[in-house]
Amino acid sequence: SAVISQKPSRDICQRGTSLTIQCQVDSQVTMMFWYRQQPGQSLTLIATANQGSEATYESGFVIDKFPISRPNLTFSTLTVSNMSPEDSSIYLCSVGDRAGNTIYFGEGSWLTVV
Amino acid sequence: GNSVTQMEGPVTLSEEAFLTINCTYTATGYPSLFWYVQYPGEGLQLLLKATKADDKGSNKGFEATYRKETTSFHLEKGSVQVSDSAVYFCALSDRGTNAGKSTFGDGTTLTVKP
Numbered sequence: 752s753a754v755i756s757q758k759p760s761r762d763i764c765q766r767g768t769s770l771t772i773q774c775q776v777d778s779q780v781t782m783m784f785w786y787r788q789q790p791g792q793s794l795t796l797i798a799t800a801n802q803g804s805e806a807t808y809e810s811g812f813v814i815d816k817f818p819i820s821r822p823n824l825t826f827s828t829l830t831v832s833n834m835s836p837e838d839s840s841i842y843l844c845s846v847g848d849r850a851g852n853t854i855y856f857g858e859g860s861w862l863t864v865v
Numbered sequence: 866g867n868s869v870t871q872m873e874g875p876v877t878l879s880e881e882a883f884l885t886i887n888c889t890y891t892a893t894g895y896p897s898l899f900w901y902v903q904y905p906g907e908g909l910q911l912l913l914k915a916t917k918a919d920d921k922g923s924n925k926g927f928e929a930t931y932r933k934e935t936t937s938f939h940l941e942k943g944s945v946q947v948s949d950s951a952v953y954f955c956a957l958s959d960r961g962t963n964a965g966k967s968t969f970g971d972g973t974t975l976t977v978k979p
Contacts (some may be wrong), residue, residue, distance in 0.1 A: 784966055793954060794909070794969045843909070847965015851958045852897050852916045854967055859908050 753778050757844055757857035764864050769832045772860045774844030779824035785817075788841040788859075797842075800827045834864045867892045871955050871970035878945055878977050886940040886973045888929075888955035896957040898922075898931055898938040899967075903952045912940075912953070945977045 754777040764770050774783060785797040797817055798806040806819040820828045831838050844857040872887040890896070900912040900922070913922030915931035915938065922929050927942045938955060955970040 780965075782963070782965060786967075788909075793972045794956075794967070796966065796968070799963070799966060841908070845965065845967065847958060847967075849964055850897075850916075851960040851964035851966075852914075854897075854899065854911075854958050854965055856909055 752853075753780065753846055753848075753855045755844055755846065755855055755857035757860050759860055760858060761861040762863070764834050764862060766835055766864055768834055769830055770834065770862065771828050771830045772842050772844075774827045774829070774857055776825045776846055776855075780846045781824070782846070783821065783827045784845040784847075785819065785827075785829045786843045786845060788843065789837075790839065794843065797829070831862065834862075836864045838862065839864045867896070867957060867959065867968040869955050869957055869968050869970035871953075871973050874972075875974035875976060878975070880947055880977055880979050881944045882977075884940070884942040884945045884949075884975070886953055886955075886975070888938045888940065888970060890936050890938065890955075890957050890968075892936075892957055892959075892968075894960060895933075896959060898929070899956045899958065900927070900929055900938070900940050901954040901956060901969075903954065903972075905951070909954070945975070947977045947979055950975055950977045 756775045758773045783800045786794045798808045800806045800821040818830045841859040843859045868891045897916045899914045902912045913924040915922040918933035920931045959966040
């Protein structure tokens with residue numbers, strides 16, 4: 752099993768600022784996944800973070816807006832840059848077991864941009 | 866790419882009614898399948914899962930069977946309660962090189978009236 756800790760759990764941010772979300776896993780994992788859930792919407796994959804390489808971004812998400820770091824096999828950060836109210840969302844970190852049979856999610860970082 | 870299609874909502878039922886929420890998927894390979902539930906103002910919770918064809922996942926009276934021939938994973942409950950009111954998400958997870966990468970349906974909002 753894996754336990755994921757995310758920080759911050761909640762924050763209220765001023766528009767135009769940037770915020771970095773941290774994701775810590777209690778075991779080594781190859782890939783970590785970042786999702787966004789906008790209000791009233793489903794979860795959308797932002798990017799896949801591999802240790803030792805650039806993150807792979809999904810269509811509609813760019814590195815300048817959502818830079819990701821993956822310095823080791825247990826940790827990753829997602830930065831939401833130059834925030835606007837449209838960035839108000841829950842951001843979730845996720846990992847899976849090697850077979851893809853079990854998925855673990857962090858508690859989420861609930862961001863409100865004012 | 867992968868995709869998950871859920872029946873359009875919202876769904877409104879009376880207490881003790883039978884529930885079915887349809888879910889079909891498109892995937893390369895042989896994914897794991899999941900149902901998640903999200904109560905108002907709360908985070909995502911795993912409801913049940915199935916990892917191979919003909920497997921039945923079950924939890925809290927909810928059931929879903931992995932149907933490979935129809936690429937479906939419909940959620941059912943024989944008698945819903947007011948406390949089941951929530952948003953339900955169907956999802957799949959890749960295996961292999963992208964193990965753990967999840968794709969979500971749009972979600973179905975269930976309201977159960979006394």
